[in-house]
Amino acid sequence: MLGAVETRSVSPVFVGRAEELGTLHDALARSREGEPQALLIAGEAGVGKTRLVEEFAAAARRRGAVVALGGCVEIGADGLPFAPFSTALRALRRELPGELAAAAAGQEEELARLLPELGESGTGRHDEDGMARLFELTARLLERIAAGHTVVVALEDLHWADASTRHLLAYLFRTLRTGRLVVLATYRSDDIHRRHPLRPLLAELDRLRTVRRLELARFSREEVCRQVAGILAHEPAPDQIDAIFERSDGNAFFVEELAVAGHEGCRTGLTDSLRDLLLVRVEGMPEPAQQVARIVAEGGSTVEYRLLAAVARLAEDDLIEALRAAVNASILAPAPGGDGYRFRHSLVREAVSDDLLPGERSRLNRRYAEALESDPTLVPADQRAARLASYWYHAHDPAKALPAVLDASVEARHRHAYAEQLRLLERAMELWDTAPDAVRRTLRPVDYAEVYPPCGCDPATPLRHLDLLAEAAVAGRLCGERERALKITKRALRLLDDEDDPLRSAWFWIQRSRLVQGLARGDGWKEIATAQELVRGLPPSEVHAEVLATAAHWSMLHEPGPEALTAAERAVEYARMVGADDIESNARLTLGGLMVDAGQIEAGLTHMYEVRDEVVARSLASIVGRSHVNLPSVLEGVGRSEESVGILREGLRLTGAMGLRDAEAWIWSNLAESLISLGRWDEAVEAAGNAQRRGQTAGPHGSGANSLAFLALARGHVPEAARHLAEGRAAYGPHDPMPQHDLPVSCLTIGVAVAEGRLPDARAELARTLESGFPPGTQRYAWPLLLEAATAEADARALPAARDGRAEALDGIFRTVKRLTTNAPVWLAHERWVRAELQRAEGRSTPDTWSEVVTAFEPLERPYDLARVRYRLAESLLTGGGEDERDRATELLRLAHAVARHLAARPLADSVTALAQRARLPLAPVSEPALAPADPAEALGLTSRERDVLRLVAVGHTNRRIAEELFISPKTASVHVSNILAKLGVSGRGEAAAVAHRLGLFPAESLIPRPAG
Structure with a gap:
């Protein structure tokens, strides 16, 4: 034995890493200011990642931080779902029990999937929100704890991490925004080969500016010398340092092994292989200690003492003596925070494991499995199923492995670890044919097939291979492995070709529809239609109800109309008959929205309000989110914006508490739309930004971009509007067109x-849209589009170049107006507005027409729209009107100008100002004298009116057109033109225009007729 040297095999002196440790301390300091820090520590095996983390953790504790360590657990080639997070949360619970309980309050059922000590985890249908909700609640939990304490969460050995752990870590790195929190993770860089599953995550994190990566280099010769001196407790000879440095190449762990082996050189000397070097010290231990080391190597990265005792089958005194020898030799070490043992370095464990014979490895796994079956309390409850499945699988016993793997898959599903569930189910399918028939006949769908509807089968029927395929298809979809899931559904449908089982076939076709849409390979309707044909004429069932509900929801988004309404009604009826409450609630939401679109506004809203109240009372998370997205959207569509905002605010509270991040993003995007209608534009900008930041899918991002584009356009920021428009178009993509997008x-x-100034392009877009048509129920989107096009034609009426194509555009708008629904006040108001713009485009606009439009908008709480139509009414009144009309026009312009100024709607404000100036009307009340803007034409002796006339001359207007624009007679216009020619000393209108351009009297943009907002 090594005597005194053995206790110093880890250098008591922390060597090098000053820069890296400084970066970690800087992160700790920043976190204290409430700015969460994310770091990745990379380095080859043995380079010193763990030692760096230990030194930092000790320093952080000295500064008052709470440190929670967690490591990825490897059993054979398998990782345990969420193992490092569960371990870290346990550590936090030990350190801060009251704070963790308070932070988890109200969400214990969900968070128990990561930390079972919080209580029983919840049950319910599995959907796309489940895993995202767990991730969001975990992030909120850490933020709440870190609000009052500086917290360091360190996760080691990320190269062994299961997929669910990787996904959760990526989520935290992307979304943590507040709290005194440092999250760091370590991984072996030399293990990350091209196909390693960690590689995509590292690429994603590299793109995040908030994540810092530290690459630990090997030690220099000077650092190796200091490390060896610390281990040996004396200054080593230069030739010894040269030899160790050359052999180790500066790898800290190999330096340590070589230093110890060199000290014992009289017995072992230096071997030719570093792998052999790792085994030298193992083989130098007594045989019982070697035996224990081999057992620990095959048991996983950490083995509990009681489990080790059951597998080793040694007398307790002999086992303790063997462990003491292994610990003194620095081969094994007590596991931190637990009653177990692990290899002091994983490289030694891998060397010992690789040295096992195949039969020896199988035998050890069998002994582990038998011990765990005999006493399940030997390991933590959240690890039991996964470890037993791994042990039996590596024991090569299909009869035992198949049910154990299936049990582990159920546990993984229960924890929302869908990636691990998929891997286990694929392993079960691999074992299926090799497991004895007698074993397969004992397996029941009720135990393993939660997501697959029973389709009316007797629960006593044995589990089938199709049931596993169904579970795997859903697990693949929920964990994002859609390509694998699609292949699984294809296999299942091939098997079903030989069976008369339309319900199961229909169920798989519905899964394919969701996968096709998720993979952006189509809109999914072909698959839904196939499922509908399969269930047509069959009695009610859960599958039948789900097919109808899916078809109705698809139609609501893509082709709303009578057929969609009928499908929704049947879906509600069938779901109610078979007791499928969740399907019924979803179908009723769809039905309510379709009824509103069809004109049954109050009846449809009643349906939706009832569903909202029911699912909130039941805390049915996924439908709570949808109800607070769809109901306010429908209210906004019928012009009830204030009512919509109230529900959206409540929806933000509920979805935030439940961790429904994507539903929350949709609520923010809908809130932006309603706030725009209500004239609360600064709040709308913030809401749209939140939609883009919070959303995990493209929809909320695109909707938020559209709102920002509208606001930028209304405020005159055209390049910004074009940029947001491009963002929205890109977010939706071309594969799944929907009218609402x-x-x-x-x-x-x-x-x-x-x-x-691209009117031909605007007309082309209008023509394309009119050709596609407006399905029933899309009037909320159709009316603003027609208004935009009609206004453009009316504004361009005076431009000669715009005449070609105008008739076709106006005709297309007019024909569409006659077909659209107007049975909501907001739709009726828009119909009158569009017709008024069409009349203005034809030169026959009247005050009575615009007065009706203003009257329609006054009760609707849409200040921007009201300001725009008031401007148009004032413009109409000033054309040939008397003094009474001028007074009314003045008041209308003042009201419109006040709104435009408040909203920073510059185009509308400029149009109102220009009209008031041309008509010589004061925008400010008489008691508030307005400051006259400086006139650059004064130096030429031009009056204000002559300046207005010269601007129109420069555009090329005739005297008659100038008279119309300035509300004067043609004769007066002619007199003004003559005076201008005399003052400029020119002989004609063309020369006058040239002088105006040359002297820069008018900005270029002022020479282009501007739309009225």
């Missing part, structure tokens, strides 16, 4: 094109 994008496309 496409029509707002088309409306904005027309608006941006007009603002950029």
Whole structure:
């Protein structure tokens, strides 16, 4: 034995790493300011990652931080779901029991999936929200704890991490925004080969500016010398340092092994292979200690003492003596925070494991499995199923492995660890044919097939291979492995070709529809239609109800109309008959929205309010989210924006508490839309930004971009509007067109094109949209689009170049107006507005027409729209009106100008100001004298009116057109033109225009007729 040297095999002196340790201390300091820090520590095996983390953790504790360590657990080739997070949360619970309990309050059922000590975890249907909800609640938990304490969460050995752990870590790194929190993770860089599952995560994290990566280099010769001196407790000879440095190449762990082996050189000397070097010290231990080391190597990265005792089958005194020898030789070490043992370095464990014979490895795994079956309390409850499955699988016993693997898959599903569930189910399918028939006949769907509807089968029927395929398909979809899931559904449908089982076939076709949409390979309707044909004429069942509900929901989004309404009604009826409450609630939400679109507004809203109240009372998370997205959206669509905002605010509270991050993002995007309608534009900008930041899917990002594009356009920031429009279009993509996405994008496309002076492009977009048509129920998107196009034509009426194509555009708008629904006040108001713009485009606009439009908008709480139509009414009144009309026009313009100024709607404000100036009307009350803007034409002796006339001359207007623009007679216009020619000393209108351009009297943009907002 090594005597005194053995206790110093880990150098008591911390060597090097000053820069890296400084970075970690800087992160700790920043976190104390409430700015969460994320770090990755990379380095080859043995380079000193763990020692660096230990030194930092000790320093952080001295500074008052709470440190929670967790390590990825490897059993054979398997990782345990969420193992490092469960371990870290246990550590936090030990350190801060009251704070953790308070932070988890109200969400114990969900968080128990990571930390079973919190209580029984919840049950319910598995959907796309489950895992995201668990991740969000975990992030909130850490933020709440870190609000009052500086917390360091360190996760080691990320190269062994299971997929669910990787996904959760990525989520935290992306979303943590507040709290005195440092999250760091270590991994072996030399293990990350091209196909390693950690590689995509590292690439993703590299793109995050909030994540810092530390690469630990090998030691220099000077650092190796200091390390060896610390181990040996004396200054080593230069030739010894040269030899160790050359052999180890600066790897800290190999330096340590070589230093110890050199000290014992009289017995072992230096071997030719570093792998052999790792085994030298193992083989130098007594045989019982070697035996224990081999057992620990095959048991996993950490083995509990009682489990080790059961497998080793040694007398307790002999086992303790063997462990003492292994610990003194620095081969094994007590596991931190637990009653167990692990290899002091994983490289030694891997060397010992690789040295096992195949039969020896199988035998040890069998002994582990038998011990754990005999006494399940030997390991923590949250690890039991996964470890037993791994032991039996590596024992090569299909009869025992198949049920154990299936039990582990159920546990993984229960924890929302869908990636691990998929891997275990694929392992079960691998074992299926080799397991004895007698074993397969004992397996029941009720135990293993939670997501697959029973389709009316007797629960006593044995589990089938199809049941496993169904579970695997859903697990693949929920963990994002859609390609694998699609292949699984293809295999299942091939098997079903030989069976008369339309319900199971229909169920798989519905899964394929969701996968096709998720993979952006189509809209999924072909698959839904196939499922509908399969269930047609069959009695009610859960599958039948789900097919109808899916078809109705698809139609609501893509082709709303009578067929969608009928499908929704049947889905509600069938779901109610078979007691499928969740399907019924979803179908009723769809039905309510379709009823509103069909004109049954109050009846439809009643349906939706009832569902909202029911699912909130039941805390049915996924439908709580949808109800607080769909109901406010429908209210906004019928012009009840204030009511919508109230529900959206409540939805933010509920989805935030439940961790429904994507539903929360949709709520923010809908809130932005309603706030725009209510004229609360600064709040709308913030809401749209939150939608883009919070959303995990493309939908909320695209909707938020559309709102930002509208606001930028209305405020005159055209390049910014074009940029947001491009973002929205890209977010939706071309594979799954929906009116609720496409029509707002088309409306904005027309608006941006007009603002950029591209009227032909605007007309082309209008023609394309009119050709596609407006399905029933899309009037909320159709009316603003038609208004944008009609306004553009009316504003361009005076431009000769715009005449070609105008008739076709106006005709298309007019024909569409006659077909659209107007049975909500907001739709009726828009119909009158569009018709008024069409009349203005034809030169026959009247005050009575615009007065009706203003009257329609006054009760609707839409200040921007009301300001725009008031401006148009004032413009109409000033054309040939008397003094009474001028007084009324003055008041209308003042009201419109006040709103435009408040909203920073510059185009509308400029249009109102220009009209008031041309008509010589004061925008400010008489008691508030307005400051006259400086007139650059004064140096030429031009009056204010002559300046207005010269601007129109420079555009090329005739005297008659100037008279119309300035509300004067043609004769007066002619007199003004004559005076201008005399003052400029020119002989004609063309020369006058040239002088105006040369002297820069008018900005270029002022020479282009501007739309009225």
